[in-house]
Structure formats: structure tokens, C-alpha cells
Amino acid sequence: MTRPWGQWVPAAVGAGAAVLLLVLALVVPLEVRHSAPFGFRLTLDTERSIAVPGTTVVANYPNFNRVDLDLRAFTEGDRYDLTVYVRPDDPGRPNAAPIRRIPLGVKGDDVDYRKPAFADPFTTVRFPPVADSAGRRYYVWVERGPATQDDIVTLWSIKSYSRVDGRTVLAALIDNPPGMLSRVGAWVLLGGALVGFAAATAWLVGVTTALTIAAARRVPARVGAAARAPRGPGGAKTAG
Amino acid sequence: MSAAVPLQPPVQSADRARVGRGRSIRSRGIVGAATRADLPWLTPLLLLFVAKQLLLVAVIGPFTGHDEVDHFYYIDRLAAGEGLGVVGEVDLPPSTKPYEEYVADYPTNAEVIQPPLYHGVLAMAYRVLPEDTLGRLYALRLLSVPLGLATVWLAYLTARLLFPRESLVRVGTPVFVALQPQFSFEAAIVNHDILVVALFSLVVYLALQGLRSARGFRPDLCLTIGLVGAVGLWTKVSFGLSLPVVGLALLLAAWGRHRRWTTTLLTLAWQGALALAVPLVAIMPWFVRNQRLYGDPTGAERLRLIPDYGDQASTYADMLGSPAFWRGRLEDFWGNYGWRQVPYDPTDYRVIELAWGVAALGLGAILVRAGLRRWRGWSPTLDRFQAQGLVVVAASVAVLIYGVVYVGTIQFTQSRFAFPAMVGFGLLTTVGYAAWLPARWRPIGVPVLLLALLALNVVTALRYVIPFYFGPGGGAVINP
Numbered sequence: 001m002t003r004p005w006g007q008w009v010p011a012a013v014g015a016g017a018a019v020l021l022l023v024l025a026l027v028v029p030l031e032v033r034h035s036a037p038f039g040f041r042l043t044l045d046t047e048r049s050i051a052v053p054g055t056t057v058v059a060n061y062p063n064f065n066r067v068d069l070d071l072r073a074f075t076e077g078d079r080y081d082l083t084v085y086v087r088p089d090d091p092g093r094p095n096a097a098p099i100r101r102i103p104l105g106v107k108g109d110d111v112d113y114r115k116p117a118f119a120d121p122f123t124t125v126r127f128p129p130v131a132d133s134a135g136r137r138y139y140v141w142v143e144r145g146p147a148t149q150d151d152i153v154t155l156w157s158i159k160s161y162s163r164v165d166g167r168t169v170l171a172a173l174i175d176n177p178p179g180m181l182s183r184v185g186a187w188v189l190l191g192g193a194l195v196g197f198a199a200a201t202a203w204l205v206g207v208t209t210a211l212t213i214a215a216a217r218r219v220p221a222r223v224g225a226a227a228r229a230p231r232g233p234g235g236a237k238t239a240g
Numbered sequence: 241m242s243a244a245v246p247l248q249p250p251v252q253s254a255d256r257a258r259v260g261r262g263r264s265i266r267s268r269g270i271v272g273a274a275t276r277a278d279l280p281w282l283t284p285l286l287l288l289f290v291a292k293q294l295l296l297v298a299v300i301g302p303f304t305g306h307d308e309v310d311h312f313y314y315i316d317r318l319a320a321g322e323g324l325g326v327v328g329e330v331d332l333p334p335s336t337k338p339y340e341e342y343v344a345d346y347p348t349n350a351e352v353i354q355p356p357l358y359h360g361v362l363a364m365a366y367r368v369l370p371e372d373t374l375g376r377l378y379a380l381r382l383l384s385v386p387l388g389l390a391t392v393w394l395a396y397l398t399a400r401l402l403f404p405r406e407s408l409v410r411v412g413t414p415v416f417v418a419l420q421p422q423f424s425f426e427a428a429i430v431n432h433d434i435l436v437v438a439l440f441s442l443v444v445y446l447a448l449q450g451l452r453s454a455r456g457f458r459p460d461l462c463l464t465i466g467l468v469g470a471v472g473l474w475t476k477v478s479f480g481l482s483l484p485v486v487g488l489a490l491l492l493a494a495w496g497r498h499r500r501w502t503t504t505l506l507t508l509a510w511q512g513a514l515a516l517a518v519p520l521v522a523i524m525p526w527f528v529r530n531q532r533l534y535g536d537p538t539g540a541e542r543l544r545l546i547p548d549y550g551d552q553a554s555t556y557a558d559m560l561g562s563p564a565f566w567r568g569r570l571e572d573f574w575g576n577y578g579w580r581q582v583p584y585d586p587t588d589y590r591v592i593e594l595a596w597g598v599a600a601l602g603l604g605a606i607l608v609r610a611g612l613r614r615w616r617g618w619s620p621t622l623d624r625f626q627a628q629g630l631v632v633v634a635a636s637v638a639v640l641i642y643g644v645v646y647v648g649t650i651q652f653t654q655s656r657f658a659f660p661a662m663v664g665f666g667l668l669t670t671v672g673y674a675a676w677l678p679a680r681w682r683p684i685g686v687p688v689l690l691l692a693l694l695a696l697n698v699v700t701a702l703r704y705v706i707p708f709y710f711g712p713g714g715g716a717v718i719n720p
Contacts, residue, residue, distance in 0.1 A: 013687075017687075017691060021691075021694060021695070021698060024695075024698070025698045025702060030699070030702055030703055031703070032702065032703050032707045033585070033703060033704060033707060033708075034707065035707055035708050035709070035711065037341075037581045038580070038581055038583060039582070039583050039585070039704075059712075060707050060710075060711035060712060061707070061711055061712075068585075116563070117562075117563035117564040117566075117567045118563065118567055118590070119586075120585075120586035120587060120590075121586070122585075122586065134711070134712045135711075135712025159585075166698075166702045169702050169706050169707060169710075169711075170702075170706070172706070172707075172710045172711035172712070173299065173706055173710045175710075176710050176711075178298045178299060178301075178302075178709070178710075179298065179302065179374050179375075179377075179378050180372070180374055180375055180378075181298065186298075189294070189295070189298055190295070192291075192294075193291050193292070193294060193295040196287060196288070196290075196291035197288065197291050197292065197295075199284075199287075200284040200285070200287045200288035200291060201284075201288065201694060203283075203284035203287075204281060204284040204285055204288060204690060205687055205690060205691065207280045207281040207284065208281055208411060208683075208686040208687045208690055209687050211281070211407050211411070211683045211686060212683040212684045212686065212687060214683075215407065215680065215682070215683040216680060216681065216683070216684075
């Protein structure tokens, strides 16, 4: 029984962890945030120097499916009924119709303009993915519903996301390689890093699992005694 | 409460016997100090670190590390033999215009206020590199990786010195340092901070060696600490924050040996002359230059004049009492890539803070338990060297947190100024986690910590960092 516990289990755990991490990283879809300074786009209209209830976001990837809205209410309502719209922002089609219309009800407390320091200021809104969104611009805006018309609700900033797997993210890196790298160079770098990452993860998790098993099976008697009798005089002895 | 389980003593009897004969771990050399038993996990950890760093070097957009434009052109200036320069008088080349958002005081180079050791050394490498700006940038970034690697190694040595039989601490501390996202960022860009981190880690490790050794702080060890301190000060003036940490270690060691103030002070006098005065004397020419040019020895007052940065200066009371300030510092500590332009989402921060808070509570539990045991006259949880070592490590963290707040009184501040104590952060974190687990089950914390940090790194790369720089809709934020 010593050999399987001592060798095969850690090796299996290490290899399993590396494979699982790779599968999770490359196959399982994540909501990936689109590129924006500090993560968000401000709704300030700099040309007119006024705040507006919407702004343009640029989708990095296909399957644009989520926006996070920093909503701020300056009146004391219990609930606000809003509608979020998404339409293509195409200079050639200034009056393009919305492609997504999402009704949104939010509690007044969740969007109060005085948000605590550790609170998440954003309200997440998900909608059916826009399949061909990669590289396209969208105008996202919020309108108040009939019951909320007289309330003061503003939108400070917007974050946007696509639901894609890791392969899509890495493919974008290879399509537009960093620095002076060619596409082949990017492949080699990325491939090498992934193989190195997976191998080192398998090795490291395997060895640390072996440490765990060894410690659980063979604890020095003095340490065991210390662990069992930690209280009171003469209980836990330590060196020095 | 599982915190009642004591941590393992630092040295076994055989080790103590060797120390007693005057053979400290130091005599086997830094590399030789790694036992055979640790190489099976240290080797893949270091390989993992290098693989991750190579990817980060390539992925992080050019010149988007904090102050990377300034540091790079400071090196360029020294390589060209144009001298040190004066803040406000040294302009960046027009080719840096696309990176204006990443420069503190565009179009001037504010980093020429820094001591020139790091930049001077890299200037030598710069001269032999092909004349291509991006190529040089990436090559210089690669030189940060070995410094990060050295810090991970020092994290291992430090943890091993204090808790050689606690695998969660001995393995977990270098794992924490190697996979801490913002430390990884530091070790993948052109910035003297990574050298400061490595040197500070070395000074703390040497100070702990002095504490542990039966012969205390010998003259050669004190001089070594002093010389490392001098190199650190010539890298960044804030390295001066290591001096009180060294002073504390000297004091603890001297008092422990003599138990009388007169002999303690006499010992401290010669030890301090070597370990503390040597670096201060060595940096004096730079202080004099700063005094002449900017009116104060460190040049900090000049930084207050940088528009937008100096305007954000605050008072100690305002910062310490502000939840938003601490939220910002926690966020800085874990995930603000691309000079703060690539943060995590708030939910991710809260999950990390919650997980880290568990370790902080564990440390609190150890403190409370140690106090109670002392009060009741019971045997201590930690032996004397461990207790003193933890005090020194905690002091290194505390003085650097003070440094972060101090910078906030001059200009806009960031948590990265505390990164020189990254080994301390890692060590205290793993000790905090160890407090919650029975001794027998502590090793299971190692793969758990490892997988959690690996997952954090994968999510960081895929959700935030790569999408910020790459993709049909990305990249525009760097090159408008």
C-alpha cells in the first residue's frame, strides 16, 4: 500500500490538477472584460462637458453579453424601473435600432449615490450574447421607466464583457503579437509558456500532495503529542 | 480553537548543535542552504515562476509598467553619457508621446530624482543591445525576472530559517511570493523597485540569520548588511526603511545576549556602525546633491510639485481614517496592472480580501494565545528565535506600510511601495493560515494555497490582463 500512496496518488493529483487547470483555462467560458482604462468607460460627454446616460463600449471579443452599470440615484426611491439599451455605434448608421432591450429593476439602496467604500458600485446586467461583436462599437444607454420619470438617476460609467473561452483570448494575442514577435514567435512563446506552466503545475502539485500525505501518515510522535495536549503547563513543548 | 496548536520549533537538535559549534546555516552558503528534500518542489516552483514571468514580459503592453517610460529613458540617458539630470529639466523624447498617460510629469522625466545604481547597471546592458527601442525595453524587462527569482528564493530561505518544520510556512511563503500578482508585475517591467524588493528581502534574511546564530551579529555579517544597505540606498532612497528593521534585530540580539544596558549599548555601537552607519555614509553624496538641488536630502519635496500627483497628498489622519484609502491600498496590493489601468472587478477583490482576512485573524489568534500563555506562565507557542524573528518580519511589513502612508502625505501613494516586504507579507500570511489548522493537517494547506493562487493568476491573465492589451477592440488604450 505504501507505493500507491507514496507515488501514484501525488502524481495523479498533480497531473489531474494541471489538466483541470488547463481545461478550465482553455475550454470553460469566462466573462472577459473589454479593454478600457481602469476597466470602465465614463459616460461624460467631453464635447459638451455634461454627464449623459450612456456611452460607447468597444467589444474585444465575440459574444458581448454583459454590462456593469455604475448607477447613482439622488432621490430616495424604494425601487427604480429602468431599461438598458444596446445598439451598434456605427457612424454610417446614426439611427440604428437597439439590438438588445433589457428591463432592469433596482432597489433604491443598491444605487444610492453614497456608496460605502467596500461596496461594489456596479449593477450587473446580462443579456443574450451578441455573436459577432468582436471589434465592434456599441452605444449602451439607460432610460427611466414611467414610474421613475421624476427621479434623478444617473449613470457614471459602464464596464462591458464577452462570454468567451480562454482559447479565444489567447488567439487574439497570437493574431496581434506583442512587441516584435511574429505570429510564429507568439505561438512558440505561448505554447512554451503553457507547456511549462502545465508541467510545473503538475510537478509542484504532485510534490506538495506527497508532502501532505507523508505528513498525515507519519507525524513525529512529539509533534503529535503537542497537537493533542496544547493547553496548560507542560502541554505544548517547543524547542528553545 | 485550532489556533491553539503550536507552530513547529525552528531547528532540530542536530542543527542546534552545529550552530552551537559556530557553524550557522550561512556557512553552507545561500544555495547550499536548500536541503535536498526541498528541491523537488522548489525546482518546479522556480520554473513556474520563470514561465509565468516570460509570458508577462511579453503580454504587458510596452511602457505600461508604472513609471516604465521614465525608468527606461533614465537608463537611455546614462547609457548615452548625458549625466544624471535634474528633475523638471530632463525631457522625454517625442517618441514617448503615445505613452503620455503612463508618465507622471509628461514631458519631463521625474525618475531622474532616483539614485542611479539600478539605472547605471542596466545602462551597461543597454549599450550592448541592438538599437531598437522596443527590443531594448523587452530585453531590460527580462533582467527583472532573475531579481524576482532571487526574491522567491529568499522567501524560501527566510521561511525555512524561521519554520523549517512547518511545510505550510516553508513551502507556502515562496509560493505566495512567486504567485502574488502584483509582485509578478514588478518582476516583469523595467523599474528599480524589483531590485529594491530583492535587496530588502536579503537584508531581512541576513538580519534573521544574525538573530538565530549563536554568535549573534558578527562583524562580517554586520558589514555585509551594511553593504547591502548601501546598495539598496543607491537604488532607491526609500530603502532607508530597512534601517530600523536592522536596528531592531541588532537590539533584540544584543539584549538577548547581554541582558544589561551598558554592554548591550556597547555592542550596538560597533554593530550599528557597520550595519547602519555604512549605508548612511555611503549614500551621503546623493543626499548632499539632493539638498543642493531640491532643498531636502531625499528629494521628496520636489515630487510634491508634480501636478496631479502632489495635489493628491493627504494627511495621516485623513488617510488612516478613510475606508476608501484602505480599500484602494488593498486593491493596489493585489491587482492593479498597467499602472492602475487594469484593476480586478470589485467582487474579485472582496474574495481575495476575505481569504486574506482569514490569515490575518489567524495571526491575531496567535498573538492572543501567546499573550494568554505568557500571562498564565505556560510554555510559549513559539520559541524565542521564532518570536523575535516574527517581530522583525512584522516590523519590516509595518515600516513599509508606514512608507506607503508617508508617501501619501507628499503625493499620490500606492501599495507597491510596501512590496519590499513581500516576503514578510507571505510569511505572515502562511503563519496566519497555519494557526487555523491542526499540525497534522497543515501540509494540506500547501496544495490548497498553491491551487488558489494558480487559479488567481490564470483568471487574472484571461479576464483582465490579456484582454486589456489584445483583441480587436483592445490595444487602443495604449496607442491612441
